Amino acid sequence: MSLFLSKGTIELKSAPSIKSYAATVGKKEGDGPLADYFDHIAEDVTMGEKSWEKSESLLQQSALRIALEKGNLSERDISFIFAGDLLNQCTSSSYGLRDYNFPYIGIYGACSNMAESLALAGIFIDNGIGDNAAAITSSHFCSAERQYRFPLNYGAVRSPTSQWTVTGAGCAIVSSHWQPPYIKFITFGSITDMGIKDANNMGAAMAGAAYETISAHLANTNKNINNFDLIITGDLGKIGSDLLYDLFKRNKVDIKHKHKDCGTMIFDTENQKVNAGGSGCGCSASVLCGYILRELAHSRIKNVLFVATGALLSPTMTQQGESIPGIAHALHLSAQ
């Protein structure tokens, strides 16, 4: 049963388990430093499909299938699935999951999707609503670039602040308290607009939202950064992470030594030519469902504040001269 603490923050009193999880990624991500943690690495970016959108749907299908297998679960064990992605109308989710006959609750929080879906799944299970609730999201470099910036064939030059959309998916399945990792607290964030208008500087657009959500979470749960082994943001990249440190420094908090960012964890940012780092729903999803949850399950880390960040970027609105609102949702995940 959940306890509402304060603005946006909820304690999951039963501490539901993340029973199973899987991460599937593309070749470039499989060449990165987290390669050993992923459940499946595709041989090429098409994955044998005829369109990028279908490749991305396949990533979700694989992540779900492997998560079900690892949890010794079948399709009918899933009471609800919370799903969404970056594509217009969230098509990698709706087309990827349409053959499954389980209740589907579509979400959209851009790259905050992994946190948003997992938070809602956690709340359902904490309140006895269903036996197993799945959370899933994905992104694909080629489908995202075409939709948000330029088709790759144009060969557009990438700016130094740009981030590389991760080709990857993550699926986590929540069930009642059983074994770690556990979901203990959740904070849903508010929309925060830093006035950034550059669609190639997503990290800056999201840093303010990450700052607001982390600050709210700590205040509402009466904790400080020392209660966590790690505070892991979704995809701020190098520039957004530096901005986050600056924002905390104003309050004399040095968050840098506790902080990691999925966007700089998933790639070798020095040698993989990803500029400011990785991004996309699949970035925090594959790092969470590949690396973080596994480390928690084995108690190699004890307490993580996982903060997936989303840039609510719209090409249409950017063309109309609008800035890019950001959002971030946080989960306190624990091995204890």
Next chain:
Amino acid sequence: MSLFLSKGTIELKSAPSIKSYAATVGKKEGDGPLADYFDHIAEDVTMGEKSWEKSESLLQQSALRIALEKGNLSERDISFIFAGDLLNQCTSSSYGLRDYNFPYIGIYGACSNMAESLALAGIFIDNGIGDNAAAITSSHFCSAERQYRFPLNYGAVRSPTSQWTVTGAGCAIVSSHWQPPYIKFITFGSITDMGIKDANNMGAAMAGAAYETISAHLANTNKNINNFDLIITGDLGKIGSDLLYDLFKRNKVDIKHKHKDCGTMIFDTENQKVNAGGSGCGCSASVLCGYILRELAHSRIKNVLFVATGALLSPTMTQQGESIPGIAHALHLSAQ
């Protein structure tokens, strides 16, 4: 506290109240048969804004503002808002609500958004998660046509099966059990694909999902259609409604005499040149938050099964030859 009944269905044991609600619509909707029920009717489709997307954002802002006023609530009374819309990246919600400082949970279920957001808001309140949770969605004829079909300036001919996207928004605010209308049961539906490939025949694409969700709701709650005064679907229009009747007839159930559809309620389908009827998130949202909730509050109707239907249509996927998956979510709303 919620009780999980069976696949997709949840009983809200506390029966939360829909404390306040408001519907704002465009001029054409204000010329229709439900005119007297809307809280605000815009004088023209631009609403004084320079883009259709901004006009649609304004519709949401007005609906929220009026719902807050009618409920004697302020921004800080809202613990969570569940929001989404039809535009790519749900921009009428994220840009419309970015100036508000309340936790924002983005959803995407196409035209099922009103049911999905209200269901999640109901579940939060039923489990004591927050004091007031808002649900909001919108659509706009001009922004939707440009995105999904053709820019209006092209003057494309509309097929007889096409539906007219409603310019409108609805906002409902849920709080604990107090006075009617109440939310008693919820069923989240699964994705159902009827194989329809015509983006101008949304009603047919959604009829199967409506049938599946209504059938599941009745079975899981051990009810039949006679337990309801009305079963109101979101935006099947004339063609989708006829298909729904046919699907129920296979089981020897005559649902027609209990059924209404927001898409045929909001317009005078004989004289307003809307072909098969209205559609869009704003269709079921404005009919719910204008007409249905008011009728329930005054006990002029006692029990309604509100079933908002969504066509998970994507122009990208339609161009790739794919069919259109449908989804429907249901709420049992009651005056008692």
